Amino acid sequence: xxxxxxxxxxxxxxxxxxxxxxxxxxxxxxxxxxxxxxxxxxxxxxxxxxxxxxxxxxxxxxxxxxxxxxxxxxxxxxxxxxxxxxxxxxxxxxxxxxxxxxxxxxxxxxxxxxxxxxxxxxxxxxxxxxxxxxxxxxxxxxxxxxxxxxxxxxxxxxxxxxxxxxxxxxxxxxxxxxxxxxxxxxxxxxxxxxxxxxxxxxxxxxxxxxxxxxxxxxxxxxxxxxxxxxxxxxxxxxxxxxxxxxxxxxxxxxxxxxxxxxxxxxxxxxxxxxxxxxxxxxxxxxxxxxxxxxxxxxxxxxxxxxxxxxxxxxxxxxxxxxxxxxxxxxxxxxxxxxxxxxxxxxxxxxxxxxxxxxxxxxxxxxxxxxxxxxxxxxxxxxxxxxxxxxxxxxxxxxxxxxxxxxxxxxxxxxxxxxxxxxxxxxxxxxxxxxxxxxxxxxxxxxxxxxxxxxxxxxxxxxxxxxxxxxxxxxxxxxxxxxxxxxxxxxxxxxxxxxxx
Ligand SMILES: *Cc1c(COP(=O)(O)O)cnc(C)c1O
Numbered sequence: 001x002x003x004x005x006x007x008x009x010x011x012x013x014x015x016x017x018x019x020x021x022x023x024x025x026x027x028x029x030x031x032x033x034x035x036x037x038x039x040x041x042x043x044x045x046x047x048x049x050x051x052x053x054x055x056x057x058x059x060x061x062x063x064x065x066x067x068x069x070x071x072x073x074x075x076x077x078x079x080x081x082x083x084x085x086x087x088x089x090x091x092x093x094x095x096x097x098x099x100x101x102x103x104x105x106x107x108x109x110x111x112x113x114x115x116x117x118x119x120x121x122x123x124x125x126x127x128x129x130x131x132x133x134x135x136x137x138x139x140x141x142x143x144x145x146x147x148x149x150x151x152x153x154x155x156x157x158x159x160x161x162x163x164x165x166x167x168x169x170x171x172x173x174x175x176x177x178x179x180x181x182x183x184x185x186x187x188x189x190x191x192x193x194x195x196x197x198x199x200x201x202x203x204x205x206x207x208x209x210x211x212x213x214x215x216x217x218x219x220x221x222x223x224x225x226x227x228x229x230x231x232x233x234x235x236x237x238x239x240x241x242x243x244x245x246x247x248x249x250x251x252x253x254x255x256x257x258x259x260x261x262x263x264x265x266x267x268x269x270x271x272x273x274x275x276x277x278x279x280x281x282x283x284x285x286x287x288x289x290x291x292x293x294x295x296x297x298x299x300x301x302x303x304x305x306x307x308x309x310x311x312x313x314x315x316x317x318x319x320x321x322x323x324x325x326x327x328x329x330x331x332x333x334x335x336x337x338x339x340x341x342x343x344x345x346x347x348x349x350x351x352x353x354x355x356x357x358x359x360x361x362x363x364x365x366x367x368x369x370x371x372x373x374x375x376x377x378x379x380x381x382x383x384x385x386x387x388x389x390x391x392x393x394x395x396x397x398x399x400x401x402x403x404x405x406x407x408x409x410x411x412x413x414x415x416x417x418x419x420x421x422x423x424x425x426x427x428x429x430x431x432x433x434x435x436x437x438x439x440x441x442x443x444x445x446x447x448x449x450x451x452x453x454x455x456x457x458x459x460x461x462x463x464x465x466x467x468x469x470x471x472x473x474x475x476x477x478x479x480x481x482x483x484x485x486x487x488x489x490x491x492x493x494x495x496x497x498x499x500x
Contacts, residue, residue, distance in 0.1 A: 002496055003049050007039040013046060037498065056479050058423045060268060064449050066373075068394045068426035068438025069163065069211055071241045071263035072270065073366075075346070079266045079353060083345035093337040097317045103345075104319035107338065108294040110348040111278075117351075117359065118237070118257060119250020120280030124289040126339040130238055133258025133277030134169035134205070139331045140256055140281060140288040141203045141232050142173055147329070150230065153202035157231075159188055161212050161430035166205045166236060175202060182432065186212040186386045188222055201231035208235065208252065209242045209392035211430045212385065213370070213438065223253025232256065232284075240264045241442070242367055242393035245360030255282045264362075266350035267343045276343040287329035292321040292338055365443035366393040369450060373441050376454045381461070385433045394440035396433050402461075403435050406468045410435040413460055415482065416474035420456035 023031070041049075058065065065072040091103060111123040127133040138156065145153050156170035159180045167177040181192035188206075197204075204226045208216045216222070223233050235249040235257035241264045249257050261267055262275035269275055281289060298318045321338075324330060338344075354362065374395040378384050385396035399410045414424035414437070426438040441450055463470050475481060 001049075003039045003041060003046070004496065004498075006041050006045055006049065009040055011040040011042060013041065013043040016043075058418070059270075063421055063423050064441075064445060064453060065423040066425045066439045066441045066445075066453065067270075067423060068213070068396075068440040069238055069429070070270070070426065071238075071260075071393075071440060071442060072423075073241075073442035074444035075266045075268045076350065076353065079346045079349040082349040083342055088341070088345055093341075097320055101317060101319055103341065104294050104321075106345055106348045107341075108296055108319050110344055110351065111294060113348070113351045114259060114278055114280060117240075117244065117248070118235075118259070118280045119248030120257065121283050122286045122289055122293075123278055123280045124291070124293050125276065125278045125344050126290050126292065126334050127258065127277040127279055128335050128340050129275045130236070130258055130260040130263075130277040131165040131169060132334055133260075133279045134165055134234070134236065135172055136277075136279045136290050136331060136334055137234050137256045137258055137281075138169050138173040138175065138203070138205075140279070140285045141234065142175075143288045143329065143331055144232065144285055145202055153200055153231070155196075155200045156202055156234075157193070157196050157204040157226075159206065159210070160432050161186075161210055162205060162207065163211060163236065163238065163429075166207075170205065180204075182212070186210060186214040186389055187216055187218060190218060190221065190225075193222065193225060197225055197229045197231065199230070201226065201229050203232040203234050203255075205234040205236060206254075207239055208249075209239050209394075211239070211438070212433075213391045213393075213395040214386055214389045215242075215392055219252045227253070238263055239393065242363055244363040244366075245356065245358075246363050249280075250282060256280070256285050261343055261347040265347035267346050274340045274343055276340045276347065278339075278344075287327065288331050289327070290332060290334050291323050291327055291330045292333075293327070294319055295322050295326075362443050363393075366441075367391075369441040369443060369445060370394055370439070372447070373439065373450045373453065376450070377457065380454060380458050382457065385436060393442070394438055396430075396436050396438050398433055399435040399437070402464050406464050408464045408468050408471050410437060412471045412474065413437075413457075413464070416460045416463070416471045417456060418475040419477045420452075420460075422453055422456055 060072050060074065087102060091100060107125060111125060114123045115121065127136050145151070154176055155178045156175040157178050157180050158166050158170065160182055170177050178196050180196055181189040183189045206216065208219055210216055226233055232255040233253055235254035237249065237257050237259040240259055244264065256279065258277045258279050260275065260277055262269040267275065279289065296319055298316065370391045370393050374384060374391045377397060378387065382397045383401060385398050399408070399413055402408045410427050414427045417424050428436065429438055460471060
């Protein structure tokens with residue numbers, strides 16, 4: 001039902017308010033010729049309608065949301081509240097430096113924290129999504145090779161399980177993509193890599209832990225092989241949650257990376273909401289980082305703030321932007337100002353809330369929860385894609401058997417999970433495992449929630465074997481049933497038009 005269906009002529013939201021001012025002072029040529037096409041409803045009807053509509057959605061605030069590779073974890077309200085401070089939200093992006101020292105100090109510290117977390121030498125916060133970070137990273141790889149006159153390198157190597165944005169970013173930067181095979185245990189096939197790597201290799205893009213939910217054990221060997229051939233290593237940081245506080249991509253030999261702050265660092269996401277994909281680089285790529293970055297030019301006097309008499313502003317500029325003139329080899333700008341400031345601030349507050357110990361707990365519990373859930377599902381007879389490997393923060397189960405024996409697909413089972421009040425895990429990704437779920441419970445779920453998912457999947461498996469049509473026609477309890485997903489993506493039409 002749309003809000004227009006509630007409309008009754010003459011009903012009005014300000015029914016309880018005094019009569020509105022007359023509009024006599026608006027010149028005739030600015031007046032509407034016809035009344036605006038608005039629903040005629042009471043204020044309370046508006047509130048109820050939109051509150052009800054909002055609750056028809058699945059969300060991390062209302063349901064378990066184990067969407068593999070997306071890290072749909074709880075984002076602490078404290079981080080949100082601090083980032084929403086009026087001093088931040090009210091700041092104009094063109095405000096002069098002396099009025100922006102607070103924001104710049106947070107961004108500078110975030111750069112420093114992310115350097116520490118990743119083992120990189122420099123960080124730029126401006127990319128506004130993981131995919132944009134990838135684009136920036138590959139552009140830096142290209143700038144590096146070009147700068148050295150090394151122009152024969154026209155290939156980026158990408159393992160077959162990679163996220164679709166990896167090859168897309170490489171192609172957008174003008175590279176050819178060369179696929180690298182994986183072994184049956186999920187690790188990179190060294191023979192396939194050796195065959196692919198050579199004088200044409202500009203770099204290799206790798207996610208570790210990989211999108212197969214396993215840690216790449218030969219990362220040292222891989223990095224040596226690519227470096228010896230003159231290529232660079234790109235780290236897709238979407239899975240950083242698994243290793244936070246334990247392992248640094250810099251120590252694994254990576255030269256450049258992006259992080260998805262909206263996955264790992266406290267921004268709720270989904271549905272295309274705002275994100276941030278900062279990039280980090282090792283020594284060799286430092287000159288090419290996108291601008292602006294933040295530099296500290298003096299001593300931060302914050303610690304002495306207590307000595308400053310009340311009402312006296314310290315206007316000395318300790319922090320400043322680094323722009324094109326400061327960084328002549330930069331690949332340039334990726335956003336109008338400094339990226340998504342609100343998302344960066346949430347990440348800064350969250351990182352400070354966690355501290356070193358908290359970061360380690362994130363990685364530890366994300367991994368513990370995934371291993372617990374994987375073990376319970378395995379014991380219940382579900383098929384792990386890599387049964388001999390210990391999962392990281394996510395793992396894959398395959399329903400290929402159910403498809404063969406009962407004609408029930410992973411998509412059917414995903415839809416049926418919605419009836420149990422659980423958002424479906426990622427389906428059919430990575431592409432190389434047939435009929436799969438990629439399940440990422442995250443560190444913020446309780447054991448009860450994980451147990452409930454096991455119970456739900458066992459009950460669905462029972463239906464698959466006894467009444468498969470119930471599963472194949474799911475969901476049964478949601479306001480919309482199966483959608484034509486291709487049409488929804490290609491011909492999405494959200495306009496409402498008045499009935500004739
Ligand atoms: C999410 C994700 C990306 C892309 O990140 P966006 O922020 O959605 O652009 C890249 N790689 C992997 C493995 C991901 O999970």
